[in-house]
Amino acid sequence: MTARRARRRAGSLLILAVALAVATALAVAFDFPPADIAVLVAVAGVASAVAGGIGGVALRRLRSRPARVQTMTVALSSVLVAATGVVTAALAMFISFHDLVVLFVVLIVASGVAFGAAWQLGDDIGAGAEQVGAYARTMIGVDGSVSADRAPAVTGPGELAALARELADASRRLEESQRRERALESSRRELVAWVSHDLRAPLATIRAMAEALDDGVVDDDATVKRYQAQIRGDAERLTALVDDLFELSRINSGVLRLGRERVDLCDAVADALAGASAAAGLKGVAVRERLAGLPPAEVAARECCRALDNLLDNAIRHTPAGGTVHVEAAPARDAAVLHITDACGGIPEADLPRVFDIAFRGDGARRRDERGGGLGLAISRGLIEAHGGTVSVANTEGGCRFTVRLPAGDGR
Known part of the structure; x- marks a missing residue:
């Protein structure tokens, strides 16, 4: 019994x-x-x-x-x-x-x-x-799609009405899951296309220059050094792309494990700015910072710095020469909030929801200037969300602003 x-x-x-x-x-x-x-x-x-x-x-x-x-x-x-x-x-x-x-x-x-x-x-x-x-x-439609219609008014016991509401809720969750699956599949196809293109170009260059060196087509020292520098640069570009793909796979597969430590975010941002200053100087972009009042946070230092590096690199690359990137701390309760504002001219409103999607590059101007597989912002979002934080983007006058919000560490 x-x-x-x-x-x-x-x-x-x-x-x-x-x-x-x-x-x-x-x-x-x-x-x-x-x-x-x-x-x-x-x-x-x-x-x-x-x-x-x-x-x-x-x-x-x-x-x-x-x-x-x-x-x-x-x-x-x-x-x-x-x-x-x-x-x-x-x-x-x-x-x-x-x-x-x-x-x-x-x-x-x-x-x-x-x-x-x-x-x-x-x-x-x-x-x-x-x-x-x-x-x-x-x-369930004939094509397997789920329709999340409103639950009908059931003429019967309350249990049946509750069952109808449960079915409607399950239908909404299934429909949302299908939308996410379709979006992920679309991102996957776009990623494969972009990565294939980004792998093919440097590999072709490396192969052509290596064959030229092997066949003795070039023999003067200046050209040989230039070819070697080009091969080394393309190899580094491929290495960075592979690293991005590996990091993204760790994030999306759920195997990313973050060790937490108390990090002074002012120092972390300063380190990221120091790494980005060379690229900013070469492009003629000024970087202005105002980090007073940014509280510490319990984060994994390496992953947090990488997320900030990607956001700063994105802001500098899309800011024209003579422009300014502003990095500012914002007052907030129980959170560390950081604004990174560039002078890219703004992002079309239709593209804003997709900025952090895998392999998204936006309009033609951004695509031409984009290096790698378009994975930096997707990696930043994944790493920040893995810390329990959020990152968002909005247009401002003359550019766009990325806002990073991380839970503040204890003992502020």
């Missing part, structure tokens, strides 16, 4: 015990003789238990039948229990035949009301089940 069946049986016995107790208390309240009370309770209890057992067996055998049949069975069992108790009590207490007929008249009328209510309840349950079933069938 399962635990659930045992609880059901215990509940039924408890209800029967409570009913007998109430009946006994009612008889005592009206000054019935103790002997009559004992006879009435015993006879009614035994007769009702036998009739209830018969009804329970019938209901168990009919539990796979429609709800209307089961509710009618319950009503019939209830009437049978009542009739059995009345008849046995009447015989035990020597009630007159006239009084017994009166009891049966009342019992028949009550039975008609009970059967009518049971029929209506069974019909409501059946109709509600049909509505839920019809809704479930419309959730």
Whole structure:
């Protein structure tokens, strides 16, 4: 016997015990003789238990039948229990035949009301089940797509209405999951296309220059050194791309494990700025910082610095010569907030939601200037979110602003 069946049986016995107790208390309240009370309770209890057992067996055998049949069975069992108790009590207490007929008249009328209510309840349950079933069938389209329509108004018990709401909620979650899957698949295809292009160009250059060196096509020192420098530069570019792909795969596969340490974010940003200053100087881009009040945070130093490096590199590359990149701390409660503002001229509003997507490069101007596979911002978002933070982007006057929010460390 399962635990659930045992609880059901215990509940039924408890209800029967409570009913007998109430009946006994009612008889005592009206000054019935103790002997009559004992006879009435015993006879009614035994007769009702036998009739209830018969009804329970019938209901168990009919539990796979429609709800209307089961509710009618319950009503019939209830009437049978009542009739059995009345008849046995009447015989035990020597009630007159006239009084017994009166009891049966009342019992028949009550039975008609009970059967009518049971029929209506069974019909409501059946109709509600049909509505839920019809809704479930419309959730999945012929192409396998999920439709998250609003749950229908179910005419039936609250359990069926709750089931319809659960189905609607599951449908919404499935539809959202399908949207994310389609977006990831689109990003994957775009990534494969971009990476294939970015691998092909430097590999072709390396191969051509290596063959030229091997075949002795070039032999003057200046050209040989230039070829060697080009090969080394393309090899470093390929190494960086492979590193980005590896980091992104760790983020997306869920195997990224971050060790936490208390890091002074002012120092971390200063280190990132020191690394980016050379690129900014070569391009003629000024970098202005204002980091006063930036609190420490519990982060993995290497991964946090890499996320900041990517954001700064992105801002410098898309800021034209003579422009300025601003790095500023923003006051916030229980968080470390950093704004990185560039002078890229802004991002089209339609592209803003996709800025952090894998391999997204935006318009033609950005694509021509983009190095690597377009993975930097995607990696930054993954690393920041792995720390429990967020990164967002919005257009400002003359450029766009990236906002990094990290949970502040204890003991601010």
